[in-house]
Amino acid sequence: MRLFVQAVILGLLAGGVYALMASGLTLAFGIMRVINVAQGVMIILGAYVSYTLFTHFGVDPFLSVLFVVPVVFVLGVVIELVFIRPLRPSEREELSLLVTWAVALGIEGVLGLVYSTTYRSTIPSYANAAWRIGGFAVLQVQVYAFGLSVVILAVLGVVLAKTRFGRAVRGTVQNPASAALLGVDERKVAAIGFGLSVATAAAAGAVYGVVTPFNPGSHYDLISLLLTIIVLGGMGSLPGTVVAAVLMGVSQALLATYISPTSAKLTFFILLIGILVVRPQGLFGAVERGKL
Amino acid sequence: MDVVLSIRGLFAGYDRGDILRGVDLDVERGGVTCVIGPNGAGKSTVLKVVSGLLRPRAGDVALDGERISGRSARQILDHGVVHVPQERSLFPSMSVWDNVLMGGYVLSRAALRRRIDEIVSRFPIVRERRRERAGSLSGGEQKLVEIARAMILEPRVVLMDEPSMGLDPKARRVVFATIRQLNDAGATVLLVEQNARSGLEIAGRGAVMETGAVRLEGVARDLLDNPEVARLYLGSAARSLGDRG
Ligand SMILES: Nc1ncnc2c1ncn2[C@@H]1O[C@H](COP(=O)(O)OP(=O)(O)OP(=O)(O)O)[C@@H](O)[C@H]1O
Ligand SMILES: [Mg+2]
Numbered sequence: 001m002r003l004f005v006q007a008v009i010l011g012l013l014a015g016g017v018y019a020l021m022a023s024g025l026t027l028a029f030g031i032m033r034v035i036n037v038a039q040g041v042m043i044i045l046g047a048y049v050s051y052t053l054f055t056h057f058g059v060d061p062f063l064s065v066l067f068v069v070p071v072v073f074v075l076g077v078v079i080e081l082v083f084i085r086p087l088r089p090s091e092r093e094e095l096s097l098l099v100t101w102a103v104a105l106g107i108e109g110v111l112g113l114v115y116s117t118t119y120r121s122t123i124p125s126y127a128n129a130a131w132r133i134g135g136f137a138v139l140q141v142q143v144y145a146f147g148l149s150v151v152i153l154a155v156l157g158v159v160l161a162k163t164r165f166g167r168a169v170r171g172t173v174q175n176p177a178s179a180a181l182l183g184v185d186e187r188k189v190a191a192i193g194f195g196l197s198v199a200t201a202a203a204a205g206a207v208y209g210v211v212t213p214f215n216p217g218s219h220y221d222l223i224s225l226l227l228t229i230i231v232l233g234g235m236g237s238l239p240g241t242v243v244a245a246v247l248m249g250v251s252q253a254l255l256a257t258y259i260s261p262t263s264a265k266l267t268f269f270i271l272l273i274g275i276l277v278v279r280p281q282g283l284f285g286a287v288e289r290g291k292l
Numbered sequence: 293m294d295v296v297l298s299i300r301g302l303f304a305g306y307d308r309g310d311i312l313r314g315v316d317l318d319v320e321r322g323g324v325t326c327v328i329g330p331n332g333a334g335k336s337t338v339l340k341v342v343s344g345l346l347r348p349r350a351g352d353v354a355l356d357g358e359r360i361s362g363r364s365a366r367q368i369l370d371h372g373v374v375h376v377p378q379e380r381s382l383f384p385s386m387s388v389w390d391n392v393l394m395g396g397y398v399l400s401r402a403a404l405r406r407r408i409d410e411i412v413s414r415f416p417i418v419r420e421r422r423r424e425r426a427g428s429l430s431g432g433e434q435k436l437v438e439i440a441r442a443m444i445l446e447p448r449v450v451l452m453d454e455p456s457m458g459l460d461p462k463a464r465r466v467v468f469a470t471i472r473q474l475n476d477a478g479a480t481v482l483l484v485e486q487n488a489r490s491g492l493e494i495a496g497r498g499a500v501m502e503t504g505a506v507r508l509e510g511v512a513r514d515l516l517d518n519p520e521v522a523r524l525y526l527g528s529a530a531r532s533l534g535d536r537g
Contacts (some may be wrong), residue, residue, distance in 0.1 A: 040431065164397070170396050171383050180380040182441075183369045183398040 006136055007257040008250055013142045014248025017211075019242040020149035020204040021157065021222070023231040024197030030173040030195040030236040034084055034096040038104040039226055040219030041111075042072060042198040046205025047214050048111055061122045062144055062212050068206045069199045076198035079103055080191045104219060111216035119147045121213040143208040152203055153242070156196070160238075169193055173236070221265070228268035232275050245269075295323040296480055297342070297373075297449050302351035304341045310349065311337045313504040319449060324471065324481045326491040326512060328525050329501035334380050335484040338501070339451045342482070343375035344368040353450065369398060372448035376438050378422075378457065378484075384427025388437055389425045392418050395441030405489050406443050414477075415440035423457075432463025439470060449480045456487050468494055488525040500525065 021043055028036045046068045053059040053067065084092070084101045129140045160166035171179035172189045180186055208214070229248050233240030253269065256264035297319035305311040311334045319325045327335050340346040342353050344365035353361035353526065360368050375522040382391050392411060414420045417433060419442050426437060435455055442450055452471065456464040472494050475481055487492030492498045495512040500521060508515065515521050 106512050167386070167390055167394055168397065170386055170390075171397075174383040174385055175381060177345075177379075178377070178383065179394070180365055181345070181369075181375050181377065181381070182394050184394075185366065 002255055003134070004254070007253040009138060010142070011250030011253030012246060013138070013146045013249070014211075014253065015246035016114070016149045018225065018229060018249050019206065019245035020152055021201050021208075022226045022241050022245050023153060023238055024200045025154075025226055025230050026032070026236060026238055028194055028197040028232065029230065030044045030238075031117075031169060032084065032096075032190050033093045034100070034194075035093075035227075036194075036197065037097060037223055037227075038079070038100040038107065039198065039201050040221075040223030041104040041107045042076075042201045043205035043208060043222055044111065044214055044216060044219045045075075046072060046202030047122070047209035048115060049202070050206035051120050051209050054122050054124065060124060061206055064147060065203045067204045068202050072202035073195040073199035076195035077191050080194040084194065085187065085190070093185040095255050104223070108216045108219060115216065117217065119213040119215045120209065122209040124210065124258040126211060133185045138226060139170060139211075141207070141221065143255050145204075145211055148207055149204060152200055155194065157238070165189075165192070221244070225268050228272045231272060234281060293318065294321040295319065295484065296356060297336070298354045299342070299451060300352045300354075302338070302341060302348050304337060304345075304346055304351075311504050312348075312351075313505055314502070315351070315501075316390060317499055317506055317509065319480060319482050320457070320497055322478055322480055323496035324475050324477075324483055324494055326483045326488075326495035326498045327506075328485055328486055328491060328498065328515075328521075329487040329502055330525075331486075331499040334504040335501050337451050337504075339375060339377075339453050339482070343451055344461075345375070346427075348461065367397075369445070372445065373451065374442045374445055374447040374449075374451065375451040376442050376455065378430075378453035380434060381438055382426040382429075382434050382441075384425065386426055387423050388418060388426050388429070389422040390424070391437060392441050392444065395444035399445070404444075406517040407446070411440050411444055414443070428461065432459045435459065435463070435467050436470060439467075439474070443474065443479070447479070447500055449482060450474070451482050451484075453484045454486055454495075455483070456485065464490065489516070 021039070025036060025039050028034050047070065049068050050061045050064040053064045054061055083103060084096055087095045087099065126140055130137045131140060131143070160169060168179065168184045169184070169188050171184055172186055174184060225248065229244045230241055232243035232247070248267065248271065252264045252267045254269050299315055299317040302312050302315040303310050310403065315334070315338055317338070327338070329335055337346065341348050341361065344363055344367065348361050351361065352359055355371055355373065360371055383394065393404065395399070396407055401405065415436060417436050421429065421433070426434060429437065430495045439455070455467050455471065459467060468490050469479060471483065482496065483491055492512040492515055498510065498512040498515040499506050500508040500515065508518070508521065516526070
């Protein structure tokens with residue numbers, strides 16, 4: 001039982017970070033019908049930037065988020081303008097897979113040249129500090145990473161729910177033709193939305209490197225995980241994505257505890273196949289158009 | 293006749309071929325102009341060209357003498373032409389209130405606040421159902437919210453594409469009465485309707501479209517009394533009774 005509770009706590013903490021990583025994918029898919037398979041590499045990019053700021057300038061990885069987010073936001077806008085916008089709407093959904101995969105491999109290659117394929121890890125002084133709560137040990141960095149994810153997700157949620165830009169995004173997701181008729185510039189929403197979607201992933205990446213060792217190829221594992229989460233969450237539903245991410249974190253932790261850490265890597269595979277057989281529309285039964 | 297919107301020699305279509313083949317139509321300022329005609333005649337296509345969703349291959353659309361054809365949908369919106377399309381156009385998972393706010397997307401914050409007060413007083417449904425998801429409203433209620441949303445911008449011309457489509461007779465009457473009221477309050481409406489009789493009855497002028505062109509144009513009353521229009525579009529007694537609910 002102790003083991004079980006410990007695993008669930010770890011899983012919840014990891015799931016919160018997964019939720020931040022995956023919500024950007026959902027956002028981009030909702031707005032543009034683009035499945036951005038470069039999302040994993042954006043996380044790794046965030047991890048490397050944060051790693052570099054820490055090892056060269058002693059910047060705390062949680063502070064480096066303030067630098068990573070705007071930089072990757074701009075990169076995301078550029079990727080949208082250069083690689084995604086030229087695709088014709090009718091073929092965008094399919095071709096964007098290829099295009100963003102090419103972007104992912106390109107960035108992976110550059111990271112390999114700069115940092116080699118050695119595994120890295122950002123290790124601040126408190127990296128191994130733990131809290132004991134009721135006999136359970138929790139690493140402080142994991143709690144901080146979880147807290148940061150919750151804060152960023154909450155900000156994203158408020159922006160979507162309460163601001164003019166948020167209404168434009170939701171409108172574009174729910175009925176693009178109608179949004180355009182009311183004067184929403186779909187291209188602007190797409191560029192900013194894509195920038196936001198990768199910037200949030202990179203923010204997660206900045207702290208991911210503190211918790212987990214990574215190298216340029218780590219994005220393969222991450223993108224499989226994230227794709228499973230958004231399919232599970234019902235493609236295009238943000239609440240669905242969050243729940244699926246937490247579910248994923250917890251099942252991984254349980255498998256790692258009771259069977260083996262390697263089997264945990266297969267979690268996404270097992271969950272994905274299970275879900276596709278039982279509920280092909282995902283846990284939250286998303287309809288044709290999202291409900292962001 | 294004081295013409296606010298004038299369409300001349302319009303040719304337009306989609307991927308292949310022209311759907312519109314020389315459309316001429318005038319919209320009277322402050323009036324309701326009702327376009328009727330069979331399915332596929334090109335009625336919606338005319339509205340799409342006017343609102344800038346579709347670029348014409350030839351011809352002109354002028355608003356108070358200024359050419360607006362060929363401009364972007366956003367520019368045409370800024371000129372005060374608002375399009376309520378044939379399909380349902382609310383954002384189904386947004387609240388009624390957020391939907392109406394979206395109608396004023398192009399307005400400044402101050403202008404939006406001012407306009408929304410007026411809309412709320414004119415369309416009580418916006419206040420009564422403000423927190424509900426737009427998609428949970430009935431078809432008739434959704435149409436009223438769509439019309440309310442369109443009026444936020446105080447449009448010079450409202451394009452309404454078959455607002456009564458798919459509604460039960462009671463909801464239809466409410467929609468037609470609402471259009472009447474808007475018009476009494478000064479709005480100019482270009483209305484496309486399958487319920488030809490109901491449409492022409494609230495209109496000052498009417499036009500009949502067939503295969504991409506306007507075949508007949510004139511005072512709505514005269515079209516209602518025209519035996520050929522009656523035979524082709526006003527249907528049998530039973531159907532017109534159905535139309536009127
Ligand atoms: N997006 C589109 N792409 C290709 N063809 C279209 C498109 N929309 C309409 N059409 C075609 O253009 C023609 C005219 O369509 P339009 O919608 O203007 O007719 P309508 O008079 O509004 O008919 P209805 O009364 O059924 O609404 C039809 O033959 C239709 O099939
Ligand atoms: Mg039509």
